[in-house]
Amino acid sequence: xxxxxVCLNPALDREFVIDHFTLNKLSVVRNENNHMSPGGKGVNxxxxxxxxGISSVVSGFxxxxxxxxxxxxxxxxxxxxxTSFVNIxxxxxxxxxxxxxxxxTLTEINSEGPFINQxxxxxxxxxxxxxxxxxxIVVISGSVPKGVDYSIYGELTKIxxxxxxxxxxxxxxxVINASMKVALPDxxxxxxxxxxxxxxxxxxNEEEYISAARDFxxxxxxxxxxxxKTIYNFVGTADGVWKFSPKVEIDHSRLLGSGDTFVAGxxxxxxxxxxxxxxxxYGYAAAVAKTAYMGKxxxxxxxxxxxxxNILSERxx
Amino acid sequence: xxxxxxxxxxxxxLTFVFENDxxxxxxxxxxxxxxxxxxxxxxxxxxxxxxxxxxxxRACLPxxxxxxxxxxxxxxxxxxxxxxxxISHDPIARYATKPVFTVKPSDTLLFVADMIMRxxxxxxxxxxxxxxxxxxxxxxxxxxxxxxxxxxxxGK
Numbered sequence: 001x002x003x004x005x006v007c008l009n010p011a012l013d014r015e016f017v018i019d020h021f022t023l024n025k026l027s028v029v030r031n032e033n034n035h036m037s038p039g040g041k042g043v044n045x046x047x048x049x050x051x052x053g054i055s056s057v058v059s060g061f062x063x064x065x066x067x068x069x070x071x072x073x074x075x076x077x078x079x080x081x082x083t084s085f086v087n088i089x090x091x092x093x094x095x096x097x098x099x100x101x102x103x104x105t106l107t108e109i110n111s112e113g114p115f116i117n118q119x120x121x122x123x124x125x126x127x128x129x130x131x132x133x134x135x136x137i138v139v140i141s142g143s144v145p146k147g148v149d150y151s152i153y154g155e156l157t158k159i160x161x162x163x164x165x166x167x168x169x170x171x172x173x174x175v176i177n178a179s180m181k182v183a184l185p186d187x188x189x190x191x192x193x194x195x196x197x198x199x200x201x202x203x204x205n206e207e208e209y210i211s212a213a214r215d216f217x218x219x220x221x222x223x224x225x226x227x228x229k230t231i232y233n234f235v236g237t238a239d240g241v242w243k244f245s246p247k248v249e250i251d252h253s254r255l256l257g258s259g260d261t262f263v264a265g266x267x268x269x270x271x272x273x274x275x276x277x278x279x280x281x282y283g284y285a286a287a288v289a290k291t292a293y294m295g296k297x298x299x300x301x302x303x304x305x306x307x308x309x310n311i312l313s314e315r316x317x
Numbered sequence: 318x319x320x321x322x323x324x325x326x327x328x329x330x331l332t333f334v335f336e337n338d339x340x341x342x343x344x345x346x347x348x349x350x351x352x353x354x355x356x357x358x359x360x361x362x363x364x365x366x367x368x369x370x371x372x373x374x375r376a377c378l379p380x381x382x383x384x385x386x387x388x389x390x391x392x393x394x395x396x397x398x399x400x401x402x403x404i405s406h407d408p409i410a411r412y413a414t415k416p417v418f419t420v421k422p423s424d425t426l427l428f429v430a431d432m433i434m435r436x437x438x439x440x441x442x443x444x445x446x447x448x449x450x451x452x453x454x455x456x457x458x459x460x461x462x463x464x465x466x467x468x469x470x471x472g473k
Binding site for chain 1: 324327328329330331332333335342346349350351358360361362449451452
């Protein structure tokens with residue numbers, strides 16, 4: 001196992017394609033229009049890595065019937081994914097999406113997710129310490145379930161750093177903000193899908209993003225990636241700050257999954273011996289390559305290689 | 318059939334307990350995972366034992382029980398429940414099977430099937446060359462695989 005993928009709040013994603021979807025009416029869905037897949041950002045990264053032949057162990061909390069279904073779906077991916085979840089009594093969350101391709105509507109029903117008690121957190125922390133010794137890289141990605149303190153990313157990183165592991169985070173501002181006070185990872189990638197806040201402040205212009213990237217590096221991060229206007233990124237390293245832009249037109253409807261592909265791409269680059277800016281470039285190329293087509297499959301390594309020519313990285317600080 | 322290995326059917330699941338986890342925690346875990354038993358590991362993920370439902374049930378029965386033909390001779394049926402409560406905070410190491418039988422991914426399925434028949438194992442931990450836990454193999458997986466192969470032989 002090369003990677004420990006932590007997904008504290010995994011989900012079972014269910015997708016139904018129902019044309020002419022109408023409320024208060026029975027809809028019978030054909031089997032081919034009913035898809036079930038394991039979800040949650042950490043899980044997604046592990047699934048993408050498996051497509052590139054990288055083995056990982058996925059850990060977090062699962063519970064109830066939905067949790068069993070999630071693990072069962074994850075096992076179908078193949079032997080490159082091992083599972084080591086802490087079991088809880090509450091049900092794992094389920095995200096239901098109903099797509100109507102005729103009326104172009106998307107109806108989403110997401111369950112609230114489980115509450116994690118302190119006993120389960122303690123069990124998880126002890127298991128994490130055992131598992132972390134068996135891998136090279138730790139990626140902690142996605143939301144934090146109820147009952148778990150936002151500083152959990154920092155607590156896990158503190159343990160991982162005792163064993164000199166490379167740690168990647170992708171999370172929202174409140175998690176990064178609280179966790180940074182405990183320990184810093186090697187790579188921070190902001191999940192800015194729901195908010196443009198960075199360290200509690202709402203950023204609006206490029207100068208503010210550059211300054212924020214600089215601050216993260218000053219505080220000890222080796223690499224920070226701040227998504228800007230969805231398709232751009234400000235990337236900070238000890239050598240400076242860069243702005244990444246695509247040289248090709250990006251179809252915004254194909255952005256789903258590109259953030260996880262970015263993280264998986266960086267992990268691939270790290271395993272190849274690349275560092276810092278080159279690692280970020282490779283991850284960005286993978287993310288841009290992912291937007292070239294519909295579907296969940298990640299781009300091939302050849303495609304990523306080709307897309308390294310389709311991105312622009314200009315030094316801005 | 319002879320070419321089939323543990324690696325072909327093993328489940329890459331790392332559900333485990335530590336030696337100082339309590340009986341109550343293990344019962345809870347078995348209930349939630351629907352597993353009949355779990356490997357016991359040390360702080361380096363090395364397998365040091367195996368704890369099953371059977372082990373816990375045995376721990377709650379009087380030592381002379383194995384000599385009896387039927388549970389009807391137990392002096393008090395509440396004894397079992399009282400004993401379970403009594404041991405619920407004990408470390409699981411006290412009741413785990415040690416040393417534990419493990420297999421490697423390269424072991425043949427025929428070997429595993431043989432051990433299941435002879436010893437009655439329901440779940441067997443799969444370890445690497447360092448005795449580190451890397452998964453489990455269950456008897457249902459073996460049965461499923463053999464059934465599949467048998468059907469292919471019969472051309473069904």
